[in-house]
Structures are given as C-alpha cells and as structure tokens.
Amino acid sequence: MSSYVDFPHTGPGRRRPHRTAKAFTAVAVVAAVAAGGAYATGLGPFGGEDGPDPEAVAEARAFLADWSAGRLPEAAARTTGPDRAEEVLQGFTAGLDIEEPKLTAGTPKDTGDGTVTVPFTARMPVTGLGVWTYDSKLPLRQADDGAWKVEWKLSLVHPRLSDTEKFRLEREETAPVEATDRDGETLSGTTHPSLAPVLAQLAGGTDGGGARGTVQLVDRATGKVERTEASFGGDDTLKDEGPVRTTLDADWQAAAERALGEADGKNASLVALRIDDGEILAVANSPATGFNRAVSGTYAPGSTWKIVTSAALLLKGAVAPDDVVDCPQYLTVGKRFQNVETSEHPGATFRKDFTESCNTAFISLRGKLGDGELGEVAKKHFGVGQTWHVGVPSYDGSVPVPRDATEKAASMIGQGRVQANPLIMASVTATAVSGTFRQPSLVDGTDDETTTTPLPPEVVTQLRTLMRATVTEGTARVLAGLPGDIGAKTGTAEVSDEQDNNGWLVAHRGNVAVACVVEEGVTGGGSAGPVIASLLSAVPES
Incomplete structure (x- = not known):
C-alpha cells in the first residue's frame, strides 16, 4: 500500500506510514542540513578582487544555515522567489522523515555572467534507513539594489527535481530484530529506549542493512519510476537465526541512558566501547527515538580533536610536552580565533595548552603540519575517514584538506570541515591510549576493510599523560573525584552565530573509552562532563 505527497503542491503536514507487515509508504523526499551545523559563516577569505564577491558567498552560506x-x-526570503521557495522547501522537508541532516558548502565560483555559484553536498539521514547523500549548487544573482539573492529554481534543492519529476520514498516496514546483549540478556526498545532505532537498523542484516527502502525519481503525471536515487537495507538473514547477540552490555546501556538525564533536556548522545577490541558497550541518544546521532551524526568535534592534532605534532617531533607554546587570548588567521571565555596563559607549556584546551596555542603550531597532514594522520593511525563496518549504518568521519589558511587554523582545533560523532571520538580516544585502531563493532562477524598503522609507544605515553593531566589539573576536573586512572579531553565546538556551542567530553578508564556530545551545551566540562561522570559513577572499572 502506498500513500503519496504530491510535492511541491503540499503543505507542512506529514503523513505517517501504515504499520503493516509488508507496507510501503511513498512520501516526498526531504532536503536539509546538519546536526552540529557549519563552523561559523564565512570560513575565511574565499573571495578577493579576482574571485567571487564575498557578499554573494556570505548570502549563500546564510541560506544554507537557515535551511x-x-x-x-x-531561507526563502534570501531567494528571488520567496513565496514559492518557502512552499517547496517546506513540502520537501516535511515530506520525508529526516532528522539532523547536513549541508556542506563547497568552493564558490564566479561564472562570468553576473552570477556566482556555490556548490554544496547534502547528507540526509532518513530515520531508520540510512543517509542519502547528493551534490547540488546554489546560483546567486545580484539584484538592482546591489544585494545578492539565491536565484530560485527547483534544481537547487536537488539537480533532478523539476516541474515534471519529483522524488518518492518507498519504505518497507520491518519488525525490529530480537537482540541480546553480550551476556545473553534480552534487549528491546522498551527496556532500553535508546536502542529502538539501533535495533530497527539491525533488522536487515549484520552489515547495517536496517529496514529497507528506496528513494525514487518518478514522473509527476504518471508516477512511473524513472530511476532509483538511493537504496537502504539488507536481507532477512537475521530473522531466521533467532536473537542477534550484540556486543552491548545491558548494565552499561542502562547507565548510559540514565546519564543522559544530566544533559538538561538537550539533544545529546554517548558511546562507550572496549579499548582492546572496539566492541561497543553502549549507544545512547536523547531523545531516545529517531535518528541515531551517536553513530551516524555529523558534528565538529571541537577541542576533543586536539588528541589527533597532538598526535600529529608529536609524531614528527614538532613539539614536546614541556616546550613553551604561548597561549594568548586571540589569534587572527583570516578571522579572529579566541579561547573559551577569552582565557590566556602567557608562557604556557604545550602540556598546559592541552590541559586548558588553548585554541590559540594549537593554531599557532599550524605551520608545523602540512596542509593535508592532519587528515593523513587521522586516517592512517586512527582510521577516521576509512569505511567502517560497525553493524549498523555509521558516519566514519571526514578531515578534508583545508581550502585556505583560515580553515587550516580551524581544523587544528576540530572546527572547519572536520566532522565526527561520539562513535568516532570514542574510537579516537581508544586508539590514542592503546596505540592501535580497532574498528568498532556492534555485532560479531562484521567485515574490517580498514588499514592502519599503530602509534609509536612514546607518543601513546605522551597522550595518556596529557589526558590524565587534563583530569587532575585541567578542564576535565569534573571527573577528578571518581575512582580509577581516568584520562580525558573536553571540547567546545562552534556551530553557528545563531546557536550555542556544542559541548564535548571524551574519557578512558580501564578498558573502556567513552565520548559524549551535548548539542548547545555551551562547554564540554559543564554539559558533557556531568553525563560522563554519571556514567562512570554507575559502572565498575573495567
């Protein structure tokens, strides 16, 4: 059975699919953007006297940020057809069950005919299915009054959207798979609410198949399918084999879900995994239903990324913990960067810069690394950006080569176009303190196609020492009173001018690494810190 939303002639309402054993739903597809958003608008000097007008680029980025x-x-008001644009964007967005998607602007181009084109990549997580990714572009034209506007056309939403063709989602409903934890205890969305979307994703197969569905391009007049744009889901192999035994631990999972109560009602997510084998002990999201942001979300990791930056610097001997690396309040690299609460530490050592999370000090060391070196270290030693087979759909990180000096400065502190999520940052933490990347897994038997190189023992020792000092004398003192030899790193990640910063904290104790992000949590220690403190207080040292 199918139901249709005849986009773009639709209002903001959303039809819910009929819940039958083999029901299919057809709805118009959504475009949208990012959990975590972009790092500030205008990441540096993209335009100049011979390049696109910076005002045009700023307008494009503002349009994407609003969307x-x-x-x-x-967003519609920034176009040449605001009424139509709002109708289409509303219908397009409301038509498909997407949460926290992401739009990433590319390099703008002056087309030479009075217009500027800004390409962008859309990553749209379809709840319970996976992520639909495609590329499109924004055309901008200067109005008579000199102001730049997005030139409205259907194709900017998606290149194949037109007056004659539209999108439709065919969703096949599947029952959540029966699952147990690592010790055989039954898991369900009733006993562990955060697992509802995870168990739904497991329904289709061990390689992240999840429920099945397709995004189709269809003829508006006849409904004929012209092509399949994206496919999600796997087969029914797990259904006939009894309950799926996961790597989860029911006690850790319950403690993780309770701990997210410390996020004060904000969107938050958490992952805990074993350091020695990458097995995931807990995956928790708040709100519990909907998008599995802990594994598939895309966020700027903020200063938790300084673990990777430090590893890159230490690997080539570019800095040592006792070296003096001054920490001023501000540092300008195309734009002004500052420390949290504009703090400063004159004459600080690199150790102090790490424990107090000094942005300006880390940015000052950008010349010690090649433009692509941070991404190379992330991929080679931490597996970030390689393809992971976790057992459910996952986003595996991105560290692009910076496009300019400003973006390189931002990437040193986990901003710019660096993207991660709690799964990635828990894995980064585990790799940093063990020296070896182990692909995270939620079930047994997942493929591992990654290829990494261990970190040298002396670098591991230095990273462990820096993270331990962050707990005993730095920004992660919220964990100082807990038992065990805990190491940690806080993070504060800028999102946009309209949103508060996201708060991050990663930590390790015994054989477990954990990572938590609290959206609009302002600071890592103040928002994610209490969450992880609650979790580690509730479980024994492993």
Missing part, C-alpha cells in the same frame, strides 16, 4: 536550522521562511 539547516529549519528556518525555512528566512
């Missing part, structure tokens, strides 16, 4: 945040009237 990403759901401010559709504001």
Whole structure:
C-alpha cells in the first residue's frame, strides 16, 4: 500500500506510514542540513578582487544555515522567489522523515555572467534507513539594489527535481530484530529506549542493512519510476537465526541512558566501547527515538580533536610536552580565533595548552603540519575517514584538506570541515591510549576493510599523560573525584552565530573509552562532563 505527497503542491503536514507487515509508504523526499551545523559563516577569505564577491558567498552560506536550522521562511526570503521557495522547501522537508541532516558548502565560483555559484553536498539521514547523500549548487544573482539573492529554481534543492519529476520514498516496514546483549540478556526498545532505532537498523542484516527502502525519481503525471536515487537495507538473514547477540552490555546501556538525564533536556548522545577490541558497550541518544546521532551524526568535534592534532605534532617531533607554546587570548588567521571565555596563559607549556584546551596555542603550531597532514594522520593511525563496518549504518568521519589558511587554523582545533560523532571520538580516544585502531563493532562477524598503522609507544605515553593531566589539573576536573586512572579531553565546538556551542567530553578508564556530545551545551566540562561522570559513577572499572 502506498500513500503519496504530491510535492511541491503540499503543505507542512506529514503523513505517517501504515504499520503493516509488508507496507510501503511513498512520501516526498526531504532536503536539509546538519546536526552540529557549519563552523561559523564565512570560513575565511574565499573571495578577493579576482574571485567571487564575498557578499554573494556570505548570502549563500546564510541560506544554507537557515535551511539547516529549519528556518525555512528566512531561507526563502534570501531567494528571488520567496513565496514559492518557502512552499517547496517546506513540502520537501516535511515530506520525508529526516532528522539532523547536513549541508556542506563547497568552493564558490564566479561564472562570468553576473552570477556566482556555490556548490554544496547534502547528507540526509532518513530515520531508520540510512543517509542519502547528493551534490547540488546554489546560483546567486545580484539584484538592482546591489544585494545578492539565491536565484530560485527547483534544481537547487536537488539537480533532478523539476516541474515534471519529483522524488518518492518507498519504505518497507520491518519488525525490529530480537537482540541480546553480550551476556545473553534480552534487549528491546522498551527496556532500553535508546536502542529502538539501533535495533530497527539491525533488522536487515549484520552489515547495517536496517529496514529497507528506496528513494525514487518518478514522473509527476504518471508516477512511473524513472530511476532509483538511493537504496537502504539488507536481507532477512537475521530473522531466521533467532536473537542477534550484540556486543552491548545491558548494565552499561542502562547507565548510559540514565546519564543522559544530566544533559538538561538537550539533544545529546554517548558511546562507550572496549579499548582492546572496539566492541561497543553502549549507544545512547536523547531523545531516545529517531535518528541515531551517536553513530551516524555529523558534528565538529571541537577541542576533543586536539588528541589527533597532538598526535600529529608529536609524531614528527614538532613539539614536546614541556616546550613553551604561548597561549594568548586571540589569534587572527583570516578571522579572529579566541579561547573559551577569552582565557590566556602567557608562557604556557604545550602540556598546559592541552590541559586548558588553548585554541590559540594549537593554531599557532599550524605551520608545523602540512596542509593535508592532519587528515593523513587521522586516517592512517586512527582510521577516521576509512569505511567502517560497525553493524549498523555509521558516519566514519571526514578531515578534508583545508581550502585556505583560515580553515587550516580551524581544523587544528576540530572546527572547519572536520566532522565526527561520539562513535568516532570514542574510537579516537581508544586508539590514542592503546596505540592501535580497532574498528568498532556492534555485532560479531562484521567485515574490517580498514588499514592502519599503530602509534609509536612514546607518543601513546605522551597522550595518556596529557589526558590524565587534563583530569587532575585541567578542564576535565569534573571527573577528578571518581575512582580509577581516568584520562580525558573536553571540547567546545562552534556551530553557528545563531546557536550555542556544542559541548564535548571524551574519557578512558580501564578498558573502556567513552565520548559524549551535548548539542548547545555551551562547554564540554559543564554539559558533557556531568553525563560522563554519571556514567562512570554507575559502572565498575573495567
């Protein structure tokens, strides 16, 4: 059975699929943008005297930021056809069950005919299915009054969207798979609410198949399928084999879900995994239903990324913990960077810079690394950006080569276009303190196609020492009173001018690494810190 939303002639309402054993739903596809958003608008000097007008680029980024945040009237007002644009964007967004998607702007181009084109990549997580990714572009034209506007056309939403063709989602409903934890205890969305979307994703197979569905391009008049744009889901192999035994631990999972109560009602997510084999002990999201942001989300990791940056610097002997690396309040590299609360530490050592999370000090060391070196270290030693087979759909990180000096400065502190999520940062933490990347897994038997090189023992020792000092004398003192030899790193990640910063904290104790992000948590120690403190207080040292 199918139901249709005849986009773009639709209002903001959303039809829910009929819940039958083999029901299919057809709805119009959504475009949208990022959990975590972009790092500030205008990441550096993209335009100049011979390049695109910076005002045009700023308008394009503002349009994407409004669209990403759901401010559709504001986004539409930035176009040459605001009424139609708002109708289409609203119908397109409301038509498909997507949460926290991401739009990433590319390098703008002056087309030479009075227009500027800004390409962008759309990553749209379809709840319970996976992520639909495609590329499109924004055309901008200067109005008579000199102001730049997005030139409205259907194809900017998606290149194949037109007056004659639209998108449809065919979703096949599947029952959540029966699952147990590592010790055979039954798991369900009733006993562990955060696992509802995870168990739904497991329904289709061990390689992240999940429920099945397709995004199709269809003829508006006849409904004929012209092509399949994206496919999600696997086969029914797990259904006939009895309960799926996962790597999860029911006690850790319950403690993780309770701990997210410390996030004060904000969107938050957490992952805990074993350091020695990458097996995932807990995956928790708040709210519990919907998008599995802990594994598939895309966020700027902020200063937790300084673990990777430090590894890159230490690997080539570019800095030592006792070296003096001054920490001023501000540092300008195309734009002004500052420390949290504009703190400063004159004459600080690199150890102090790490424990106090000094942005300006880390940025000052950018010349010690080649433009692509941070991404190379992340991929080679930490597995970030390689393809992971976790057992459910996952986002495996991205560290692009910086496009300019400003973006390189931002990447040193986990901003710019660096993208991660709690699964990635828990894995980064585990790799840093063990020296060896082990692909995270939620079930047995997942393929491992990654290829990594262990970190040298002396670098591991230095990273462990720096993370331990962050707990005993730095920004992660919220964990100092807990038992065990805990090491940690806090992070504060800028999102946009309209949103508060996201708060991060990663930590390790015994054989477990954990990572937590609290959206708009302002600071890592103040928001994610209490969450991880609650979790580690509730479980024994492993």
